[in-house]
Amino acid sequence: MKTPLFEYPSFRYEIQDWEFKKKALLGKMREEKLKRTSFQKFETDRQQDGKSYINYFSELLRPELIKFCKEAQVTCSMTDAWFVRYQRGDNQLIHNHRGWGFSGIIYLEYDPKVHTPTYFVAPWQDPRTDTTNVVCPADVKEGDMIIFPSYTLHYVNLNETRKRRTVLSFDLLPQTPEHRRNK
Numbered sequence: 001m002k003t004p005l006f007e008y009p010s011f012r013y014e015i016q017d018w019e020f021k022k023k024a025l026l027g028k029m030r031e032e033k034l035k036r037t038s039f040q041k042f043e044t045d046r047q048q049d050g051k052s053y054i055n056y057f058s059e060l061l062r063p064e065l066i067k068f069c070k071e072a073q074v075t076c077s078m079t080d081a082w083f084v085r086y087q088r089g090d091n092q093l094i095h096n097h098r099g100w101g102f103s104g105i106i107y108l109e110y111d112p113k114v115h116t117p118t119y120f121v122a123p124w125q126d127p128r129t130d131t132t133n134v135v136c137p138a139d140v141k142e143g144d145m146i147i148f149p150s151y152t153l154h155y156v157n158l159n160e161t162r163k164r165r166t167v168l169s170f171d172l173l174p175q176t177p178e179h180r181r182n183k
């Protein structure tokens with residue numbers, strides 16, 4: 001009998017009222033300066049200080065974040081959010097965000113005919129083959145939100161088309177019982 005010792009806590013939601021929220025999110029993105037640095041093959045505002053939209057996003061995504069908090073049995077606050085835009089020839093190397101907490105991705109401008117989703121690397125080797133498992137969520141479309149442990153290694157393949165691929169990424173930091181006690 002199969003009795004998994006651990007489960008991998010990952011989540012997926014469709015954003016409600018997507019057309020309205022897509023316009024709101026893209027509107028905010030237009031106000032930001034997305035930059036390309038010498039060490040990044042994509043455009044982002046991640047390194048920018050004083051982003052004013054984090055509370056706004058938290059409110060806009062409230063229905064889905066509430067569902068997530070219930071399912072994950074956690075209380076979280078959004079500590080950072082940033083846009084990432086991939087033009088033709090762009091990609092993102094393998095990385096993670098921190099050692100605990102959760103991170104999320106919302107597919108904002110995404111054409112499933114030409115784009116590929118985020119690839120996630122299993123944190124342990126397959127014991128049958130001693131190989132590394134890589135998975136990506138199936139049938140991703142605009143308005144999908146994926147949430148995963150922030151320590152999960154992930155990457156984005158080359159955008160081979162002229163159509164840009166844009167996501168909103170964010171970090172959610174849980175309140176531990178200790179944090180709650182100290183409040």
Ligand SMILES: [Fe+2]
Pocket residue numbers: 095096097154169
């Ligand atoms: Fe990431």
